[in-house]
Amino acid sequence: MTPKLMLIINPISGTGDKAGLAGMVTERLGARGCDVDVRYTTCSGDATRLARQAIDGKYEAVLAAGGDGTINETARALCGTDVALGIIPLGSGNGLARHIGIPIDAGLSLDVIEQMHVEQVDYGTVNGKEFFCTMGVGFDAAVSHRFAAQRRRGLIMYVKSAIDEYKTFAPQRYTLSANGRIITRDAFIIAVANASQYGNNAYIAPEASIVDGLLDVTLIHAGNPLDTMRMGIDMMTGYLNKNMLIETFRTPSVVIYRSGTGAAHIDGEPVELGSILDVRCHRHALKVLTPVKQAEFKPLLTPIASLMQDVGIKVGNIFKPKINHC
16 A cells, blocks of 8 residues: 655745755655655644644655744644654754754655654643643743744854843742652753753753653753853753753653743743643654664764764755755
């Protein structure tokens, strides 16, 4: 029986060029005997709607081509179903793809999809809203709101947004209930991670797993500018959990109490949530096309290897002939 795949392309997400993408995917997967149905998003929520059509149409997998927002929209429709998620990472962060080990290149990511290796992974919810990498409150959420207002995307603009927000941001008091304990902290950031990173190789929970049924909760305390700089270096090298400003624990669920409502983020997308955040892990409830072999995370070595791969892909793309498919 010919496998039916739906390709959902967000034409405006991230920074990647999507010209010729549909033709390349249909040609390569068609040669493998797959029937690829190409769809394009035009507004927020389209990816979810289209993925639900794939479920009703008994497609084998939905391939999401775009950034973390597109991946989130697509994946949320597939949770608890037999339809697998395939990722073609074309965003500015690509957090879930990086955690799984999917190359940040359309052509190379198809190498993974062609294997059709399905793994059942976890996802999280906060007040019923799905997330697949991280959700958080505090400084990172405020940065997400500021970054979303920028016209340009990419790592440089994200760093600029973070610097501008840091100038005025003050820690907030939170109470957390998890694993039968209640703790109260003044925190700079509270991040709840299903996967290990925000994206762009920024590891907020270096040891996180998407198959263990647990969420990694990271509390970051405020420090002076030098402390914050060191924390940023530790985040990029995978040593964040060794930093003195960090508290971390694992739990299948956590309730976060804060005074009033305010900024939060879900997979880097800014959202407004209430004063009580009920966060839960849903174990092995999403099917994802993943590499057959996934390398073990090693601090410093894994980030360097990922960075070198990114550089190699970008250099290769400079000399790669333009795709002429329709």
